[in-house]
Amino acid sequence: MTESKPVETWLTDMDGVLVHEEHAIPGAAEFLAKLQSSGKRFLVLTNNSIYTPRDLSARLLASGLEVPEESIWTSALATAKFLDSQRTGGTAYVLGEAGLTTALHEVGYVMTAREPDYVVLGETRTYSFEAITQAIRFIENGARFIATNPDPSGPSPAGSLPATGAVAALITKATNVEPYFVGKPNPLMMRSALNRLEAHSETTVMIGDRMDTDIVSGMEAGLRTMLVLTGSTRPYQVDRFPYRPSRVVDSIADIVDLI
Incomplete structure (x- = not known):
């Protein structure tokens, strides 16, 4: 990096940067080992709100990557932190899985189906029409609408799956109420x-594979940004965006020597 202030902290996306469909991307293990041996502070970021950091740490380990759970930051954790800052000890009707409910419980939130302060939507593999209908009615009655992230779809071995953004669009269509999305590309996540x-933002780098989430949110938070080409954004797409990353590299393997 050519900037005057040395890099002290690293943030990196997970899917498309470190792993691809639960297989480690070449160079990811070396990158993480170099971070830990150098003593640099770092976090692995993900919009995935299904799993707790402990779950994700175990899943990464199964892929051959050692990341302690305290070094994982999810959109569920960011959402819980945001809600705690807005209304301490509030109540929520939650559509989501353990990653989200655990994060909310840890900040003192109560899950309820009686006049909740918030409807909180996260990612899940078991969206229920009944639960979505209940969420719509709570929002119509005044509950504030929060969603962990705006991703419309996610990958699976069989193809795309509807994700949080798609279900949020359904609820918005029914209620005419837009959610507040906490995860990327909201710079609040950063x-x-x-x-x-x-x-500090001036001494931190964000590594990502998506121009429209990782790079834009890092840039808006004042971070230096690095795009890897092992995930969603293809080389020919980079110039189509009105903003640019600080650097574009082929993969995480090209960043090891920069730490």
Whole structure:
């Protein structure tokens, strides 16, 4: 990196940067080992709100990547932190799985189906028409609408799956109420990660594979950004965006020597 201030902290996306469909991307293990041996502070970021950091740490380990659970920051954790800052000890009707409910419980939120302060939508593999209908009615009655991230779809071995953004669009269509999305590309996700590490934006780099989430949110949070070409964004697409990453590299393997 050519900037005057040395890099002290690293943030990196997970899917498309470190792993692809649960297989480690070449260079990812070396990158993580170099971070840990150097003593640099880092967090692995993900919009996935299904799993707890402990779950994700175990899943990464199964892929051959060692990441302690305290070094994983999810959109569920960022959402819980945001809600705690807005209304401490509030109540929520939650559509989501353990990653989200655990994060909310840990900040003192109560899950309820009686006049909740918030409807909180996260990713799940078992969306229920009954639960979505209940969420719509709570929002119509005044509950505030929060969603962990705007991703419309996610990958699976069989093809795309509807994700949080798609279900949020359904609820918005029914209620005419837009959710507040906490996860990427909201720079709030980056800010909450920086706060978790007690880090400064001027000495932090964000690594991602998507121009429209990782790179734009990192840029808007004042971070240096690095795009890897092992995930969603293809080389020919980079110039189509009105903003650019600080650097474009083929893969995470090209970043090891920069730490």
